[in-house]
Amino acid sequence: MVITKSRLVLGATAVTLSTIAVTGLGIHSRGQALFKASPKELVDEVWQIVYRQYVDGTFNQVDWQAVRKEYLDKSYTNQEEAYKSIREMLKKLEDPYTRFMDPEEFKNMQVDTSGELTGVGITISQDEETKQLVVIAPIEDTPAFKIGILAKDIIVEIDGKNTKGMDTNEAVSLIRGEVGTKVKLTILRDGEKKVFDVTRARIEIHPVKFSEKQTPAGNLGYIRLNQFSANAGKEMRDAIRKLETKNVSGYVLDLRGNPGGLLFSSIEIARMWLDKGIIVSTINRQGEKEREVARGRALTTKPLVVLVDKGSASASEILSGALQDNKRATIVGSQTFGKGLVQSVRPLTGDAGLAVTIAKYHTPSGKDINKHGIDPDVVVDLTDAQREELWLKERDKLATLADPQFAKAVEILGRQATDNSVNTNNN
Structure with missing residues (x-):
């Protein structure tokens, strides 16, 4: 089954954070339609996918052939026993992002990536x-x-x-x-x-909120992106176009607390801000790179500041890393979460699913941000107490000059506007 760009995902919402390439998510394969695998066949199906695709050819120093023999030598009387063995088998890799999903869990994941979920x-x-x-x-x-x-x-x-x-x-x-x-x-x-x-x-989830902000730096466009869900690209495009009609002088893109979402969405949104340059590179088991690039279709070239914090993860890190490395934006805030692993999510026979780590991703300059995150150009750290007060107790101060990270963004955009004015006059 072909992995299409439109089904690439970063971060299975409310499950675990990772970069995910989804293969046929939500679509039964022909094999699924024709038969239901025996428990032992399901165990071997999972083993084979890991054997062919896992990012580390040593399987994190695990004898994967011996693992196959161990688990195929067992007798299984029902699917639940197979599920238990599959989870035990995958645990040997000591990779929390390679995981098995039973039919209910897999269905929940599909719901999550659609932009709606049930939970807390x-x-x-x-x-x-x-x-x-x-x-x-x-x-x-x-x-x-x-x-x-x-x-x-x-x-x-x-x-x-x-x-x-x-x-x-x-x-x-x-x-x-x-x-x-x-x-x-x-x-x-x-x-x-x-x-x-x-x-x-x-x-x-409504991923995009936007407004005009009258500030000392002029009339700015403020865009808050909560998650890279299926409709985030369309909502982002609409927001930029509407703000452009208001003749804003610059933009603040707020990715604070954004845990990730669809990879395609992060690339699509990066292209709205970038005219040229690499957006992200993925590196697989063979060391081969696949690059996503801008296509000369930026919706605006006006100054941009991106706000991030330790809750900005995965797809947020791809977008902020692309804008930072291409010198398209100034990144302001705290060091981001740090998740740079790529997973492929596969439907299995019997409506279950498997997420397996197949690659890692790098920012355009070649930085591996896994376990580290994106370092802001301008660090403005908030304590947990400050964040709790700003985001929960006094939300009306968010994205105002009483918000230290937003205030720094305004200061930077004001300085850039002054510099541009000086340069224009000198010309």
Whole structure:
């Protein structure tokens, strides 16, 4: 089955953070339509995909052939036993981003990437070293966001169940539930435990919000991008075009707390700001590179500042990295999350799915941001207390001069406008 550009995904929303290339997501393959695999055939199907595609040819120093023999020598009486063995098998890779999804989990992932989800509104990942569940970012205006959960919070308990070593699929199944019901999340933040009773809801994500801002630097266009969902590109294009009719002098693009989404969307949006240059490179097991580039169709060339923080992840890092390396924008804020691994998500027989790490990505200048993130051009760090106050308690101050990161963006755009004016006069 061909992997098409339009089905590339970054960050399985509310499951785990990674870069994902989706193969035929939501479409049954011909094999699926004709038969339902036996449990042992499903185990081998997963093994074969990892064998052919996994990014590390040593399988993280695991004897993958011996693993196949171990698990195919077992007897299976039902699919649940196969699911358990598959998860055990994949755990040997010690890669939290290579994961099996049973039919319900796989269906949930498809819903997530469509721009609507049911749950509390957080994106989570498992820390590769500590094996703790970490909040990448709460999705804006969702129950988790409103109640005060923050990026980098560690989830230590879900309804009283300890999460140490728990994989993200299990965590998601515990956190999700019927709309209107509650889930108790025990969070570790700066060494202190906090308990949140969060009410589940159906969450429809509107990725783009925009407005004009009258500032000391002039009339600026402010665009807030919450997530790279299926309709983010269209909404971003509409926002830029409408703001261009208002004759704004520059733009602030706010990616703070944006956990990622569709890769195609991040590339599409990068092309709205860039006329030329590389956007992102992916490197596979053979060391081969695939590059996405701008196409000379930028919607505006006006000055741009991008706001980021530790909740800006994956697709956000691709976009901000592309704009930074091509010197199209000034990046302001805090160091970003740091996720640069690429996964392929495959439908399996029986309606299950598999995400397998197949590559990593680099920014245009060749930087590997995995576990590090994007370093802002201008660092303006906020404490958790400042972020909580700004994003939750006094939202009316967000994207105003009382917002330190936005204020710095205004200062930079004002300085650029002055420099441009001087240069024009000198000419």
